[in-house]
Amino acid sequence: MYFSIKRKVLNLIYNIGIHLTGVVLKLGAQFNAKLKKGAIGRENTFKILKNSIQKGDKTLWFHCASLGEYEQGLPVFLELRKHYKNHKIILSFFSPSGYEIRKNSPIANVVIYLPLDTKTNAKRFLDLIDPELTIFVKYDIWPNFLNELKSRHLRAILISAAFRKEQSYFKFYGKQLKQALFAFEHIFTQNEASKVLLESINYTSVTVSGDTRYDRVYSQLSLDNSLNFIDTFKNNKLCIVAGSTWPEGEALFTEFINTQVSKDIKFIIAPHDIKPDRIKKLQEKINAKTVLFSERDKHNLAEFEVFIIDTIGILSKIYSYADIAYVGGAVGTTGLHNTLEPAVFGTPILIGNNHAKFLEAQALIDNGGMFEIDSQLNFNKTLNKLITDRDFRLQAGSYNKAFIEKNKGAVIHILDYLRI
Template sequence: MSFLYNIGINFISSGLKCVAPFNHKIKLGVSGRAKTFTLLKNSITSKDKTLWFHCASLGEYEQGLPVFKELRKHYVNHKIVLSFFSPSGFEIRNNSPIADLVVYLPIDTPKNAKQFIDIVNPELTIFVKYDIWPNFLNTLKKKQLKAILISASFRKNQSYFKFYGKKIRKALFAFDHIFTQNEASKALLNSINYKNVTVSGDTRFDRVLSQLEQDNMLDFIEEFKDDKLCIVAGSTWPVGEAFLTDFINSNISNEVKFIVAPHNIKPNQINNLKEKLNTKTVLFSKKENNNLKEAQVFIVDTIGILSKIYSYASIAYVGGALGNTGLHNTLEPAVFGVPIIIGNHHNKFPEAQAMINKGGMFSVSNQKDFTLILNKLIDDSDFRVKSGSKNREYIEENRGAVIQILDYLRI
C-alpha cells in the first residue's frame, strides 16, 4: 500500500478526532468507531462463519438491500456483519434485520484492516457502489477471502484511471468480480486490464420494485388525502421549499393536497417552513390533535416513511438538485408511476436524465418554470398519467441486477 496514502489516512483520523467536539455528525462517527472492535470481539468467535457487507451510507445500504436480503435467506447459519462509514447510515440502520451486527467501519489503516478482518474472517464480502478502502481490500486479497463490488459506477477522472493511480487501483484487483451500472464503467475497468466485470445495472431498480410488494398503507395519509389530487415533495431543501410555499400560497384550495417531507427535520426549520404557509398545515408529530381532512398541507417531521408516502402521490417533487446538495432518490416515486419535478443540477444522475428524455420527469431552474409545469400536471390528467407511466416503464426496463449477482454467487 502507498506510504503516502497511509500517512494521509492517519492524518485524517487525527483530524476527525480534533474536530469531533465541534461537529455532532463527526462526533458520532469517532465515538462509534471507538466501539467497533469491542463489539466484534463480543459477537464473533473463531468458530463462526460470517459474511461482511459494507456500505458508505444509507443510500448505498438501500442499493444493496435486495442482494443482502437474498443472502440472508441463503446463509442462515452465517453471522452477517454490516458496516457503515457514515453516521447517516449507521444511526438509521443500526438495527437492520439483515445483519447480526452493525458497526462503524474503522479508519482504513493497515493495523485496523488486519484486526478487523482477523476477527470477522468473512467467507464473502460485498462492497456497494464505491467507498473502496485499499487496506481493507488488500488484506482480504492477502488472506484469499472472496470479495465483490456491486452497482459500481466509475468516472474517468478518478485516480484509479490516472497515471499516478497505480498503487490505489491495486485495491480494485482485490475484488473477485465487479458488477457495474453501465458500459462506460466496464470500459474504464478494462482500460486498466481489470476483466472480471459484468454490466448488471443498478440494484436500486430491484430495490424500489420490491416496494410494490409491501403494504404501503398509512391511515393518517389516507385521512389527509381524502381522495384529492396529492402532490408529494420529498427530501426538500429551503430553495425548493420556497418554490413550493409560493405555489401553495397562490393556490389555496382543498381540492389539491400537499405533503412536504423536508430532508432536514430540525424543529426550528420545520417551524420556519410552517410559518411561511398561509393555509391550514399539520405536522406529522401533531397529527393526533388535528382534523387532517381540513388541512391542505401535511409536513412530515419524521424519517423512514417517505417511500410509502410516495404511493399516495399524483405528482412528485424531489429535492436536492436546485442547490448544491445533490439530487435525492427519484426512483422511489417513479416506481409508483407518477410524474416527477426536479431542479436543474442533475448532471451526475443518469437516471434523472433518462426519465427526462422519456418524458416522465421535468427539470426546472426557477419559480416560473416550476409553476408552469406543476399547473400543467394538475390541470391535464391525461398528460399527468402518461408522464407518470413513462417513469414506471423506465423502472421495469432496468430491473434484473440482483438476479445476475445471485447467479454469479450460484444462489
C-alpha cells in the first residue's frame, strides 16, 4: 500500500512537471528562436498526423532526441525501411536541431516533433499512429508514451542505450523513469556496464550489441566522399580539419595558426554555429589568408591557407581529406561532437579533456589514436608532433580505423532479434 501511494505521488509530481515544462517552453519561445520552432512544431504534430495517417495504415515509429540520435539509429532505420516497404514510417524528434535538419529524411513518410509527454498526448498520439513496432534511440525516455505503448501491448525496443549509475533510473526518486524502461520488450546496450545496471533493477531482456554509430560511420567508406573544391584547396598539402568547433577550441586554433603555422599546411574549420556574425568574428581573428565556403566560387582556393565552412551537411565528407582532425565540444562544456566520423578514415584526432560522458572518446584515447588537450601549450605540442612525425601520425590514424572496424556490427544483432 505504501509503495503504491508513493508511486502515485511520484507520477503526479512528474506529470505536473511536464505541464510546467510546457508553460516554460511557451514562454521561452517568445525570446528564443530555437524554442519557438519547437513550440510551433509541436502544435502542428497532430494535424500532420491526421492528414498523413489513414485508418488501416501499417506504421512504424522511430523516435530520436536530436540529430545525433538520428544518425545513430539510421543504419537500423534504413534496413527496416527496406523490409517494411508497405508500412508508413513516422520519425519524431524532440529537439529542433534534429527536426529542422532531417525533416525531409528519405527514410520516413512523416517527420514530426514529439508532443510533450502528457497522458492525454500519449493516448491521442498512439490512437493516430498505432505502430506495429517502435524504436527509441539511446535515451529520451518518455514515461507516459512508453507506458501507453505497454498498456496497448505494442512492441517497442531501445537501441544503442548507454546508462550510468548516477542516472535517475537507478535512484530512489527515479521510479517513474525506471518503470518506463520496462515498456521496452528488449534493450540493446552499447556496453556490458549498461547491461549490469539494467540487471540491478531486474530488467533482464537486454543484449550488449554495441553502438550503431560504428555501423553508421563505417558505411561512409562506401560512399563517394570527393569534394572538388576541397581537392583544390588542399592542393596536395598536409590538411588539418577542425570539425564542429566552438569558440574555446577555435581560440586554440587561431593562436596556433597565427604563431606557429607554415605555408605547407592547410586548415579547414567547420564551426558548429554558422551564424554570419560568428563566422565574421572567427575570420577576423585569423591572420593567415582565409576564405569562406560561401565565397568559394569567387576565388582560387589553392591560394588560401584557411578554409572556413559556413554551411552544414558536408563535414563527414571533408573529414576524408584530413591528415589530422580536431573535434569540438570538449574544450568547453557543450558536449563532445562525433569523433567516429574522422576516425573511420584513419585520421588521428585531438579533443578537449571534458569527455567523461563519451565512452568512445576514452576508448579511442586508450587505443592510441586520439589525444586529449587541456591547454594551448599541450595543444601546440601534440599538434606539432602529429605534423612533423609522419610515422607517428599514420600509426595513430590506423589505430582509429581498426577500432571502428572492430566495433561495428550492432545492426546485425538488432535485426537478428527482429528476425529480419
